[in-house]
Amino acid sequence: MKSLRVAVIGSGAAAMAAALKAVEQGARVTLIERGMVGGTCVNVGCVPSKIMIRTAHIAHRRRTSPFDAGLPPVPPTILRERLLAQQQARVDELRHAKYERILDDNPAIDVLRGEARFRDEHGLTVRLADGGEREVTFDRCLIATGASPAIPPIPGLKDSPYWTSTEALASDTLPDRLAVIGSSVVAVELAQAFARLGSRVTILARNALFFREDPAIGEALTDAFRAEDIEVLEHTQTSRIVHRDAEFVLTTHRGELRADKLLVATGRSPNTPGLNLQAAGVAVDAHSAIVIDTAMRTSAPHIYAAGDCTDQPQFVYVAAAAGTRAAINMTGGDAMLDLSAMPTVVFTDPQVATVGYSEAEAHGAGIETDSRLLTLDNVPRALANFDTRGFIKLVIEEGSRRLIGVQAVAPEAGELIQAAALAIRNRMTVEELADQLFPYLTMVEGLKLAAQTFNKDVKQLSCCAG
Missing domain, CATH: 3.30.390.30 (FAD/NAD-linked reductase, C-terminal dimerisation domain)
Structure with missing residues (x-):
């Protein structure tokens, strides 16, 4: 019997989980990746950010702790270039061990380096990274293209050398003054990390920190941040941004704020533009996220999607679980993803x-x-x-x-x-x-x-x- 042909677009957590499960179920997989293998989490997300956050925590505890009376603090010298090298070495190690080596060692997975676009409901055109094009025909397809930082339409922002989390995590220097636009996970995690590594940090929150959660959460975190001299400006929007003489000038109703670097962390947008989804009959919502059911099936019954490119919560463990279940369903099974007790x-x-x-x-x-x-x-x-x-x-x-x-x-x-x-x-x-x-x-x-x-x-x- 001929093996089921499965195309997987992406190589992050959802894509890898799906590819491995599909192979386990007897399918032949073509995995298409336009950039770096491993997706957001291992390369520019969870792994490097948690390493940096841990570094900052240790620096903070050397500077101050509840036991300073008996353990006098010794403020640390921060050698950012060395810390970045250590961070990147672990990222490279994990990418190789958990993604590249596994793909290289699995003969049932064919990896194409290039950008995929739907030709029709059963075919992709892949513009190869080394030139030329390749046609890929599939019986089933999983879209797992992830998401990218969303950039708000603030006048002057796109013309400035702002940071997203990607640039912030890869920086080998620490700014004296850092402004952070955002109020949720990435904004607060990196704001505190940079503050603990020595930057003077100001957070500009359109509402309050974590305003979609129980109000007690934002209040407690704001109190903790202010106790560390992190400035939290609630209900503050930026109306204009100018970058001149190596300095950012942010205009707000509170007046002007000046910073050496600006981190924009206002959420992430699904990587769906450019896929030509309409050619395959795949529907998206108002935010360009692919709409899926509890079986990870899109509006095209033989095409599935998982991870941050969908309307699911944007967490790597949700993406991996969804990818596994999508592969089970693509190969004749019946698996659902219950998010009612998602931590x-x-x-x-x-x-x-x-x-x-x-x-x-x-x-x-x-x-x-x-x-x-x-x-x-x-x-x-x-x-x-x-x-x-x-x-x-x-x-x-x-x-x-x-x-x-x-x-x-x-x-x-x-x-x-x-x-x-x-x-x-x-x-x-x-x-x-x-x-x-x-x-x-x-x-x-x-x-x-x-x-x-x-x-x-x-x-x-x-x-x-x-």
Whole structure:
């Protein structure tokens, strides 16, 4: 029997997961990549940013900590060029190990270097990187082209040498003054990292930080940033940008702001223009994101899509899970992607971690809720760390008492959120969560304490009361 011919456009998390699963299911795969193999996460996203954030955290702790009285701080010398070389070496290592080597070693995957464009509903034209064109005919196709930084239409911006996250992460120098336009994940992560490495940072937020989330999240993070002398200008829009004499001048209703570098981090736009999707009958939404169903199928039944080019949440682990399920479905299976208990983490300090419904989202879905917010001065691990910034908030459904959402702002909040996700996935009540055994002096114990607050005053409990 002839193998199913699968075309995969892209080589990031969704594309690789799909290609490997399709081969496992007996398909023959042609993978097409126009740029660097590995996509955003390993090359210019998750991996380099988390390395830089960790570097900045260590620099910050050498400069200041809750234990300075007994461990006098020694401000570090920042050698950015060496740190960048270390960062890039790890990126290159992971790209080779997790993408390039795997593709080279798999004879069932044919890699084409070039830019793909739909010719019709069963064919692609690939403009090859080394010249010429190649026609690719497929039985099934996965579009996994990812997304790129979205650039707002601010007068003067496009004529200036602004940074996106890509340029910021690759810079071998640290600006004295950095302005950041944006208020969500990339903006706040990189703003704090540059501040901790020595830049004077100003964030210009059109609304407030994380204004789409529970308001307590933005408030807690803004307080933490201001405590580190990061200037957060809320409800501030830039009406004009001028770059002259190696300086950015941003005009706002508050007056002019001057900076040596400008980072624009206002979201990411799907990489769908240029694919000629209409020739294949693939529909997109108003933001150019490919519309898919729970099986990752597009409006063309034999064409699938996954990852940041779709209307799914833009997280690498969502992309990989979607790619795997798309491949199963392309090869005759039936797999769905349930995002109802999808955990998220923002790698600031303190971290922001969420899963499930916020109160506002639950009310919007017609769910009656009850909630409790536990500040970290009630969590023994935070007290032992002498760092009680943040909170843990639980949202439950009235009546059933099931846990339906958790929001946390805490150092290492990302390490506790998966326990919350499992509790939601397993439909636990808040009383069942409160009754679980949690190891003492861990941050995740805060989930148990927050659950106990629905029925008890935790201030009146002994240190590890069950």
